[in-house]
Amino acid sequence: MKLKIIFLFCFLMANAVFAQLKLQYLTTENLKNPIGIDAERPRFAWQLISDKKNVKQTAYEIQVKNGKKEVWSSGKVNASSSIFNAYQGEKLPSNTLITWQVRAWDNQGQTSEWTSANFQTALNKGDWKAKWISSGFVNDTVNGVVPMFRKSFESKKKIVNATAFVTARGLYEIQLNGKRVGDAFLTPGWTSYNKHLQYQAYDVTSLMTSGKNAIGATLGSGWYRTRLAWLHQQNIYGKETALLFQLELTYSDGSKESVISDNSWKVAESDIRFAEIYDGEVIDALKRTANWASIAFNDTNWKNAVEKNFPTDYLNASINEPIKKHETFKPVKVFKATNGETILDFGQYLVGWITLSAQGKSGDKITLSHFEMMDKFGNPYFANLRSAKAQATYILSGNGKDFFEPRFTFFGFRYVRVEGVDGKINPEDFTAYALYSDMEQTGNFETSNALVNQLQKNIQWGQKGNFLDVPTDCPQRDERLGWTGDAEVFSRTASYNFNANQFFVKWLKDVTADQFPNGAVPHVIPNVLNDGPSQAAGWGDAGIIIPYNVYVAFGDKQVLETQYETMKKSVEYIHKVAKNDLWNTGFQFADWLSYRVDDSKGMIGMKSAITDNYLVAQCFYAYSVQLMINTGKILGKTEDVQTYEKLLGRVKTQFQNEYMTASGKLISETQTAYILALQFDMLPETLRPQALERLVENIKSYNYHLTTGFLGTPFLNPVLSRFGRNDVAYKLLLQDTYPSWLYPIKTHGATTIWERWDSMKPDSTFQDPGMTSFNHYAYGAVGDWMYRNIAGIDTKEFDGAGYKEIIIKPQIGGGLTYAKGSLKTNYGVVASAWKIANGKLTWEVEIPANTTATLTFPTQKISSITENGTKQSVGSDGTMGLGSGKYTFVMEL
Structure with missing residues (x-):
């Protein structure tokens, strides 16, 4: 009996330990243990892990330490917030390693252990001692040689910490004692250099030696002065590349020393004889200098670098993941x-x-x-x-x-x-x-259809290939620019595939930097086209749409706070150029690259599908105003909300007056016209059913092929599903002849998304070579519908944004026998997987701790739903609210 009691006690203790609430995935400003944080009030996040169901955080406590000294404690805060919790203490010193720890309490009576992470602060603006240095070589030009710089120095004490802070007007690569510093490439990335330049911080302690050391650097033209766009512009930001380097050393006795770039550095020509973004690189092994960045190298014959009086007041620590x-x-x-x-x-x-x-x-x-x-x-x-x-x-x-x-x-x-x-x-x-x-891949998606699975891979590879620090349109021709239209239509899909929070936040800083004084947002960011101060619908309003999508996907309210004035100025620009709230002025891309008969003559006997430019503009005007209403509500901008609600009513009225007949027929009988009118609620509610019918009849007339362009395509399947025509949405997704999403895959073995539906035509000839890219992610925006409708994973907005309040509502169809999707959110993994077999549907759902979910069951036979053999109480509308945990439901179809 005694042994039984001991065994039972041990069993209960083991289960208590196993059930212990745990915290993981601690981040500071969305980054794990980052170096170089210049936010005055960095924000902390963590995830709760528990084997129990229905777990919610009820309280948390954060402690922040500088060494052994506590600099701030939140105390016990009774709140469920586990993301974006801001530091509230005194300003932190620069270039300092800060440790923070957190513990949490849940609604199951569990308290986690303290879990810790760290971050290192960046330099304050006044801490920069380094001088900009350039090679001074006559042949150091866009089409010339890449210079290499070096600096020898000696440290006579034991080094306990060494941090290098580096940036360039151009691109740089750093070595320390002959070893490459860091694993990032094409640094410092691409920004609106003359207004916003990022620097990177590196912990180089392990590369240092007590005694002699050597720094080496190479400096390429990069986006800074290389020719950009088809206009053959060079030296857009400046004619001279330059390096800024500051090494901060801390010795074991507590003393500090700085090693900086100045004219004591030496410079010579490297083996890279030419390096340019569009044209490539020339490397001559005959010109190589062995061990030039090592301690023992003799640089007596090298020239001194030239100091430059370039500013440093616009420098900011890098906030996004590097390439x-x-x-x-x-x-x-x-x-x-x-x-x-x-x-x-x-x-x-x-x-x-x-x-x-x-x-x-x-x-x-x-x-x-x-x-x-x-x-x-x-x-x-x-x-x-x-x-x-x-x-x-x-x-x-x-x-x-x-x-x-x-x-x-x-x-x-x-x-x-x-x-x-x-x-x-x-x-x-x-x-x-x-x-x-280097964004973390967060989304996965798979179905029983091999072509759809390849489409998913193509969407992700399209994003990988075009998310090189800036969301570019294409990565191969003499363009590779940050087109705003491409980025905004894809932003929600992008935020499923990868954690693109910091990627977009960094790029949005350049949206603000390059916004024209009149409020217009340029067509490309960074703005290298030097177009006039105008804004195109679906392009310029990326400055409104992307911040809102980032908030919805990640729950990052700060991005709305930071971008609000930029968003507001953009809408006010439209308001000014519109005539009596009708936006029918200026240049418009409209439904860019929609189907035209002459694209692929005679393919299926279709007519062109060109939508009136200003009809499209008016719809996006309403979209932008609606997002300003939403944002105003989130930020508590009551007066702005009231103003924009009145404006939205007028914008929709003008749409109906200008582009719609009394019976609800639109002046452009195209898929895109009806899609946008339905997506943005431009039509009176009583006329929406017949608008839907016109849309469906149009699709049928093209034998279930789409004819939409960049602005219509993202909303095509979502509109059909929203208004109860999921059957048509599936037919469009699974269509595999031109034009369709699967045509490039089935006919031509595509491994990325194309710029045009027929970049390569069915007869294997090419579209216009002046604008035919085979890696152009805009049409991959269908991924958003796939994730939110096939897998069914979505989030509520407002207080439930960032998957705090999850929606899981798969819509079955298309003959698929299974589909599964998962998403790593800031709270943990959300997953939905369904499978049809033997006339029954099995649905597996995973909900992370500290969140709730509303499930909508994909069956009309609600009474048949069981979980672990137990009948479930499901609402008459087929919905059920659930807390965290893993669930397996079985139901009849």
């Missing part, structure tokens, strides 16, 4: 093109570069030309690169094997033409690296 290397690829095929050229196929369209190991005679030249597609005749297709050369050229030393890797350019490609290699190509000598901003 890093990710997936690697070896050629899946080496073959001869019809014209005899040697081609490598990497099997996947990626953005990045190729490393090469090669051996040959001194002065031999190998050229890698990157491109997207093979043409119908079996030859490489370069025409759509326009003026971009997209080449990496390597000159061999003749001294054994040389290794080459670009550092200040990038390419969009699946295929590479190889020139200059004697003999048979060895695929092992070539490795392709995918480069993109």
Whole structure:
């Protein structure tokens, strides 16, 4: 009996330990243990982990320490908030390692242990001692040599901490004692350099030695002065690249020292003879200087760097994830093109570069030309690169094997033409690296349909290839710009695939920086087109739509607070240029790249689907005003809310007066016209059913093919599902002939999203090479509908944003037998997986702790729903509220 009691006690204790509330995934400003935080009141977040169901946080306590000294304690706060909890203490010192810890209480009577994380503060603006330095070389130009800088110094004490703060007017790469600093590339990234320049911070303690040390740096033109866009503009931000470097040392005795960039640094020409964003890079192994960044190197013959009086008052610590290397690829095929050229196929369209190991005679030249597609005749297709050369050229030393890797350019490609290699190509000598901003992948999605699964992969690869610090339109031709329209239509999908919170917040700072004084937001950000101060619907209102979508997806209220004035100025610009609340002035992209007959003549006998430019503009005017109402309510801007509610009524009335007949027929009988009118509630409620019918009849008239462009496509399936025509939405998704989402996959083996529905036509000829990209994510916005409707994962807005209050409502159809989706939210993983077998549907749901969910069951037979064999009490509308936990429901169809 005694043994039984002991066993029972041990069992209960073990279960108590197992059931203990735990905290994980601690972040500061959305980053894990970051270095270089310049927010005065950094925000803390954590996730609750418990094996119990229905767990909610009831209270928390945060303590912040500088060393052993506590600098702030929140005390016990009775609140459920576990994300974006701001520090409320005195201003933190610069360049200081700060530790914070948190514990939480839940509604199950559990208290977590203290869990800790840390962050290091950035430099205060007055702490910069470093001087901007440039090479001073005559040939250090856009099309010239890349300079390398070095500095030797000696530390006579034991180093306990060393942090390097670095930025450039251009792109930089740093070495310390011959070893590369950090794993980021193309730093400091791309911003509106003359208004907003980020610097990065690196912990380099492990690279330091007590005694002699050496710093090395190379400096490329990058976006700073390379030619940008098709206008061949160079030196947009300045003609001279420059480096700013400050190394802060802390010694064991507590003393400190700074090593800074100044004219004592030495400079010489590197082996990189040319580096440019569009044209590529030239590396000459004959010009290499061995061990130039090491301690022992003699730089007596190097010249002194030149100090420059460039400002530092606009510097900010980097707030987003840097570009890093990710997936690697070896050629899946080496073959001869019809014209005899040697081609490598990497099997996947990626953005990045190729490393090469090669051996040959001194002065031999190998050229890698990157491109997207093979043409119908079996030859490489370069025409759509326009003026971009997209080449990496390597000159061999003749001294054994040389290794080459670009550092200040990038390419969009699946295929590479190889020139200059004697003999048979060895695929092992070539490795392709995918480069993109180091956002955490958060979303996964899969169905029983292989083509839909490939579409999901293509959407994600399109995002990877175009999220290189800035959300670009395409990564290969002489463009690669931050088009606002592309970014806004894709922003919600992007925020499912990856944690894009910081990525967008950083880019939105440039939206504010480049906004014209009259409130108009340029077509591209950073603004390098120098267009007039006007704003196009669906493009400029990215400055309103993206902040709101970031708030909804991540619960980041601060982005709305920060961007509110920018958002307001953008709407006020529209209000000023509109005539009596009718936006029928100025240039408009409208439903960009919608279907036109001459796109692919005779494919299925369809008519063009061109929607009136200003009808589209009026709809987006209403959309922007509605988001301002929503934002005003969230931020407590009561007067603004009232003003915008009145304005919205007038905007919708003007739409009905100008673009709608008395019976509800629109002047443009296109899919996009009816989609936008229904999506934004532009029509009287009584006329919406017939508008839906007109939309469906239009789709049927095209034999269930879409004809929408950039602005209509994102809302096509959501509108159909919202108004009860999920059947039609599924038919459009699963359509696999031109034009459709699956056509590029089934007919041409696409591995990314295309710019046009027929970038490659059914007969394997190409669209207009002046504007045909095979990696252009805008049409991938259908991912949002797939996640929210097929998997069924969504979030409430306002107080429930960021998946605090979750909606899970899968809509079954299209002959799919299973679908599953999961999303890593700031609270933890949300998952929904359903499977049909033997006439029954099994639905597995996961809800993270500290959240609640409203489930809508995908069956009309509510009485058949069971969970673990127990009948469930489900509302007559098929809904049920649930707390955290994992659930498996079974029901009849």
